[in-house]
Amino acid sequence: MQDHVRILGIVHIVFGLIGICVAFLMLVIFGVGTLGIAGAAAQEDPEALVAIPIVAAILSFVVFFIALLSLPGILAGWGLLNYKPWARILAIVLSALNLLSVPIGTVIGAYGLWVLLNTETERLFLSPPAKPTPPVVS
Numbered sequence: 001m002q003d004h005v006r007i008l009g010i011v012h013i014v015f016g017l018i019g020i021c022v023a024f025l026m027l028v029i030f031g032v033g034t035l036g037i038a039g040a041a042a043q044e045d046p047e048a049l050v051a052i053p054i055v056a057a058i059l060s061f062v063v064f065f066i067a068l069l070s071l072p073g074i075l076a077g078w079g080l081l082n083y084k085p086w087a088r089i090l091a092i093v094l095s096a097l098n099l100l101s102v103p104i105g106t107v108i109g110a111y112g113l114w115v116l117l118n119t120e121t122e123r124l125f126l127s128p129p130a131k132p133t134p135p136v137v138s
Helices: 001-046 047-080 083-097 104-116 119-125
Strands: none
Touching: 001 047, 001 083, 001 104, 001 119, 047 083, 083 104, 083 119
């Protein structure tokens, strides 16, 4: 089960990083595009300037929210790779929530619950395996 825990940790980190990348791309694409359009419209109608701060606030909130939702996955992945007991609990919660995200999240969530609710995995987190030490070169 060590391999499954490692794979699940990597999957959580990768999907967390993808979420942060999506948030950043949204900021760049929609920020430049939407605010550029509003700025161009303001050339002809000065009242269009009222929309710029509103659009910027909504966009900032959405980007911040997506990034905030991605961070627990990265944290859980790091904790799983280091066999931290709290990471197992966090990853179980995230796996249960992932079940609602059809289709990829459902697969990740089901796999995560299968791995983390296994009794062998529970024992791994009670007494984590020793990390290999690098060989001493004389």
